[in-house]
Amino acid sequence: MDSSQLLKGVLDLAVLAVLDERDGYGYDVVRRLREAGLHDVGDASVYGTLRRLFKAGALTSYVVASDEGPHRKYYGLNEVGRSMYASSARTWTSFAATMASLLKEGHSDPAPRS
């Protein structure tokens, strides 16, 4: 299974999650997502998601000069973003639970072992 398809609709949530922890700029969000386990996430996907979320009114944005490269466009959650995060997290959690129950009933082998 191509894990890129698994991200559909979930990358928003992942980005909201890292921004909820602390404000970040694109390049930084990419790194944090990769460190969190989303090793294959494409940078263009993250930048696109940030722009989309910003356009949807979920993020604040401010530019900060950097002394080790170009300026950085920081993003942070606003009220809309936080409530979107909370609601998306709930949706995801219940969806994941549904999938988990689907997987465990009547499966032929795989005793999902770490």
Added chain:
Amino acid sequence: MDSSQLLKGVLDLAVLAVLDERDGYGYDVVRRLREAGLHDVGDASVYGTLRRLFKAGALTSYVVASDEGPHRKYYGLNEVGRSMYASSARTWTSFAATMASLLKEGHSDPAPRS
């Protein structure tokens, strides 16, 4: 969050899961997925997924006459399908774990309550 996006890449797994439990025809698979909690899954999505999986060599197919409607095209897992199921289930499980850990660190409120 539009839950239809969450299905991307996961509907295959869900379909494999219900077929692993027992062979089924399209209409039946739709019903079983909905009963399992995927209330909003579209029938065209399921039929499309079944065709795609069959074309990919993961499913067997046989037609059975029905005395309460048109014939039914049953699908079942073959060896390819079973190993695809096992591998997809593992991928999903680890992906879900990654997401869960992302969600729980540093979130502002939501103690995910049912």
Added chain:
DNA sequence: TGCCACTACTGCGTAAAGCGCAGTAGTGTG
């Protein structure tokens, strides 16, 4: 001082996949 690596972001075109909807058929009911 010219080249390269790393940082940081934007924009474009592509492909995957779920969905709505229309259409085709078979069966049973009023």
Added chain:
DNA sequence: CACACTACTGCGCTTTACGCAGTAGTGGCA
């Protein structure tokens, strides 16, 4: 005989993740 329910197919749309190219700023190195 029209209608509802079952069962499946095909078409076009939309969302979204991705690859890639391009633009820029900074610093290291020969």
